[in-house]
Amino acid sequence: MIDLLGIGNAIVDVVSRADDAFLSRHDMHKGGMMLIDSAAASALYDAMPPGIESSGGSAANTCAVAAAMGARVAYIGKVADDQLGGVFQHDMRATGVSFSTAPLTGGAPTARCLILVTPDGQRTMNTFLGACVTLDESDIDPAVVAQAAVTYMEGYLFDPPAAQAAFYKAAKLAHAAGRKVALSLSDAFCVNRHRAAFRDLVNGHVDILFANETEITALYETNTWDEAAAAVRQDVGLAALTRSEAGSTIVTPTETIQIAAAPARVVDTTGAGDAYAAGFLAGLTAGKSLAQCGQLGSLAAAEIIGHYGARPEADLSRMIASLG
Amino acid sequence: MIDLLGIGNAIVDVVSRADDAFLSRHDMHKGGMMLIDSAAASALYDAMPPGIESSGGSAANTCAVAAAMGARVAYIGKVADDQLGGVFQHDMRATGVSFSTAPLTGGAPTARCLILVTPDGQRTMNTFLGACVTLDESDIDPAVVAQAAVTYMEGYLFDPPAAQAAFYKAAKLAHAAGRKVALSLSDAFCVNRHRAAFRDLVNGHVDILFANETEITALYETNTWDEAAAAVRQDVGLAALTRSEAGSTIVTPTETIQIAAAPARVVDTTGAGDAYAAGFLAGLTAGKSLAQCGQLGSLAAAEIIGHYGARPEADLSRMIASLG
Numbered sequence: 217m218i219d220l221l222g223i224g225n226a227i228v229d230v231v232s233r234a235d236d237a238f239l240s241r242h243d244m245h246k247g248g249m250m251l252i253d254s255a256a257a258s259a260l261y262d263a264m265p266p267g268i269e270s271s272g273g274s275a276a277n278t279c280a281v282a283a284a285m286g287a288r289v290a291y292i293g294k295v296a297d298d299q300l301g302g303v304f305q306h307d308m309r310a311t312g313v314s315f316s317t318a319p320l321t322g323g324a325p326t327a328r329c330l331i332l333v334t335p336d337g338q339r340t341m342n343t344f345l346g347a348c349v350t351l352d353e354s355d356i357d358p359a360v361v362a363q364a365a366v367t368y369m370e371g372y373l374f375d376p377p378a379a380q381a382a383f384y385k386a387a388k389l390a391h392a393a394g395r396k397v398a399l400s401l402s403d404a405f406c407v408n409r410h411r412a413a414f415r416d417l418v419n420g421h422v423d424i425l426f427a428n429e430t431e432i433t434a435l436y437e438t439n440t441w442d443e444a445a446a447a448v449r450q451d452v453g454l455a456a457l458t459r460s461e462a463g464s465t466i467v468t469p470t471e472t473i474q475i476a477a478a479p480a481r482v483v484d485t486t487g488a489g490d491a492y493a494a495g496f497l498a499g500l501t502a503g504k505s506l507a508q509c510g511q512l513g514s515l516a517a518a519e520i521i522g523h524y525g526a527r528p529e530a531d532l533s534r535m536i537a538s539l540g
Numbered sequence: 541m542i543d544l545l546g547i548g549n550a551i552v553d554v555v556s557r558a559d560d561a562f563l564s565r566h567d568m569h570k571g572g573m574m575l576i577d578s579a580a581a582s583a584l585y586d587a588m589p590p591g592i593e594s595s596g597g598s599a600a601n602t603c604a605v606a607a608a609m610g611a612r613v614a615y616i617g618k619v620a621d622d623q624l625g626g627v628f629q630h631d632m633r634a635t636g637v638s639f640s641t642a643p644l645t646g647g648a649p650t651a652r653c654l655i656l657v658t659p660d661g662q663r664t665m666n667t668f669l670g671a672c673v674t675l676d677e678s679d680i681d682p683a684v685v686a687q688a689a690v691t692y693m694e695g696y697l698f699d700p701p702a703a704q705a706a707f708y709k710a711a712k713l714a715h716a717a718g719r720k721v722a723l724s725l726s727d728a729f730c731v732n733r734h735r736a737a738f739r740d741l742v743n744g745h746v747d748i749l750f751a752n753e754t755e756i757t758a759l760y761e762t763n764t765w766d767e768a769a770a771a772v773r774q775d776v777g778l779a780a781l782t783r784s785e786a787g788s789t790i791v792t793p794t795e796t797i798q799i800a801a802a803p804a805r806v807v808d809t810t811g812a813g814d815a816y817a818a819g820f821l822a823g824l825t826a827g828k829s830l831a832q833c834g835q836l837g838s839l840a841a842a843e844i845i846g847h848y849g850a851r852p853e854a855d856l857s858r859m860i861a862s863l864g
Contacts, residue, residue: 230627232634233853266604266631266851269593280590299623299649303554307590310556325623527590529557 218314219287219501221364223356223386224275225348225372225379226293226317227327228300230267231339231486231524234332239340246334249341249403251375257344260330269300270525271307272329274370274402277487277526281494281516283312284532287501290314290360292386296347300326307527317355320347337482337521345376352378353385361386362393365501366424368493371402371431374410387421398424400493401431408434418451424500425455426493432457445472456496456510458489464513466506475510480518487526491516499536508539542638543611543825545688547680547710548599549672549696549703550617550641551651552624554591555663555810555848558656563664570658573665573727575699581668584654593624594849595631596653598694598726601811601850605818605840607636608856611825614638614684616710620671624650631851641679644671661806661845669700676702677709685710686717689825690748692817695726695755698734711745722748724817725755732758742775748824749779750817756781769796780820780834782813788837790830799834804842811850815840823860832863 239246242260252260271280276291283289291308295301297319304326308315327346333339351373361367367390373379387397399414399422401407407414414435418425425448427435432444432455441459448455449467458464466473495516499509512535519530563570566584576584595604600615607613615632619625621643628650632639651670657663675697685691691714697703711721723738723746725731731738738759742749749772751759756768756779765783772779773791782788790797819840823833836859843854 261630264630264634266595266634267627268849269627271590303591303593306585306588310588310590525592 218364221290221367222275222279223292224370226295227273229272231331232265232267277490278494280311282498285498287498294351296326297321339486349376361389366396368398396423401427404430404434425452428458478514478518484524488517491520542688545691546599546603547616548694550619551597553596555655556589556591601814602818604635606822609822611822618675620650621645663810673700685713690720692722720747725751728754728758749776752782802838802842808848812841815844
């Protein structure tokens, strides 16, 4: 039995501190994620300050945090057979996540995300997808999907072309086994790139949706939060909508639950949404109430934004039990 | 003109948090550095918790901190032509350090140091030297040595066999150009491995010596700090002896200057001694008094031990000017 199966882009993060002028010089949208090719990644890396490397990837971060909270977790994602791929594999397995997707050999290198953290703690991401573009249906192990209470996929997964088919295959297998499918919208620019696909998914293939305010309004092409919340209620059985320091709102067809943000010192917001989803889903699969799931999401996010990097530094193993 | 030329083992650090029981299970001496081969490195990495990768190497850390303080810095060290080697090169150059040693191709991979940080902030290091074992005399560029006010070498450099010759070549070239040679003793176990060579160096080839209490007593095979300080005064013109939270003592043939430690929250002591040497030498080459050099060493060390990793996170560019 698995509580959570995450499927996503397997990425190593390179985190540097930079000022707003650096972002302007390199035409970056603060807080967003931009896809870059190998040449652009080399050029940007050359221009970046010294960095710190750590395993990243949105769904992978969610898996690592959920595992650290005690959930039984598996992950599917594509690294290359290289040093950074080895780092990614090690970090997943060392967190207790089951990860056995075959690495790519003889092709593109392991994906990396060049992240600039500005003094306000905001992160701006530039992703070279590398080996991730080869993730496809053949990487989805039906036996693993069938035994996962929740199969969770990141919206970013729609950027590498073959992964959409992998997503649909996993969703179909999960539902056939009576399991739940969860999706994170990942990023407003990503929503704009794949709006039609996301609308189709949300309206029929997804049971649990995670999104922040800009993502959910982008999905429904509305300017107001209230309209977006009303729309999502028609589409999915359960949505957790995050609003940074304003906390989060859990929406079901019949309920609206407000959750406060947990107090946090903001150092680096990288992975905040990933950690929220981890806390929420670890709580859900442990049988907690929706309000408690939201609180666990807030607590996990608060830990992650208090330090550089998207993987936990504190011991999270007693977080669920601490709620009583 | 160069203020500081560092020569050392070019290493990427992999930092994980672990408890004392982990160190015991793996027969590690807390606070020390152990050399391990490729197989042992793989086995230990498999057993380690998730990690964070950052460029390391003792003299390289010193170079990065000194450059961040505004010194003109060059570095000589051997990485391989692989992903981690690229990370190391990037981080040196991005700090403003001139680094053009040819990487090793087709041989061992870039060196890595598996570092366990215990809850008390102590770091315990396990180094796989990889490509570093191929650093030799041919990597010493006479033109670079001749224009460096101080050529600084780490004691760890004596572990890869060919590097001793490189050390002597660099020392000879530096002195022929009227420059200074500095040495860090690095680690008490390293001193024990190479005591005869270090005694020969200190007594005739080195102008400035850095050591902590256990290293300097190991060098002179004495149990008391006072005996060690008296002995070093006979051997070198200038020694900076560090004593953790008790501060440091600067010893010349005619002077003994006590320097207080700067206040610091201890998160991870990795690189504390490297940063002290950086502050000291950046001050010295900027014409500061010995007492001010010691203060700069303390301030730089305090910054480094306040966070994970051995490279600076704060802006150090005004540290020297702040002393007035």
